[in-house]
Amino acid sequence: MYAIRRVKLEPQILADLRRRQARVDARSHAAGFKAQTEWNNARQSNCIKTVRSILARMTGDLERCMYCVDSHATDIEHFWPKSPYPDRMFCWSNLLLCCAECGRFKGDRFPLGLAGESLLVDPTVDSPWDHLDLDPETGAITAAYSIESGSWSERGERTVELLQLDRREALQRSYLRTLRRLTEALDQVLDSGTPEPADLLEFLRDRDDHRLLGWLLSPRGTCLPAVARLRDHWPSVFEDMIARVAQDGS
Ligand SMILES: [Zn+2]
Known part of the structure; x- marks a missing residue:
């Protein structure tokens, strides 16, 4: 999961949804x-068809699921499920796009905190890597651990559990493949000398099928030798890339 910027709807579509x-x-x-x-x-209305195409554009060229970023996004997803929460059925902020598998795992389930807040990470609101981590050995998505609080992210735990992100073998293999492509590409660029941050970022983005760059450039990504090499030998380039990703999204 990665941070997705929600676009502003045209007033006419917004009025139709309202x-x-x-x-x-x-x-x-x-x-x-x-x-x-x-x-x-x-x-089947023009309004919902338009909303669907806008959501598809928000996911980028490949129209991947907003939760797993692996399978094709097939359905409009109600973040707060529509049956228990019909009061959000046509709220723009509640609409995402997801694959059949993620939709099936989630169903009408929706974990809430004590104050009634969502415990599921919303890629259009949250910075998912604040709550989620990637195991570079297995490709499993896990909850992020916070050294400051000395605990695992509760929202991360509930998100992993709900979408079964730590039990989907095909998904884990896909993440590992992308991670390998990214680190090989990074090593390849570093072998040829001092990298230019914007070019290197573009080079990596072209290979980042699962939008793992945000994780790769986080402190956790430096456990990988290629990332540690960038950080240790070209610290200013590394910092520059982190700033760019924070500004533009991964
Ligand atoms: Zn999915």
């Missing part, structure tokens, strides 16, 4: 109301 939400709000407590039926009726 109208649809107001209709749901007026009827959601009535007998016989079914969130899934409401959604099925809406999904």
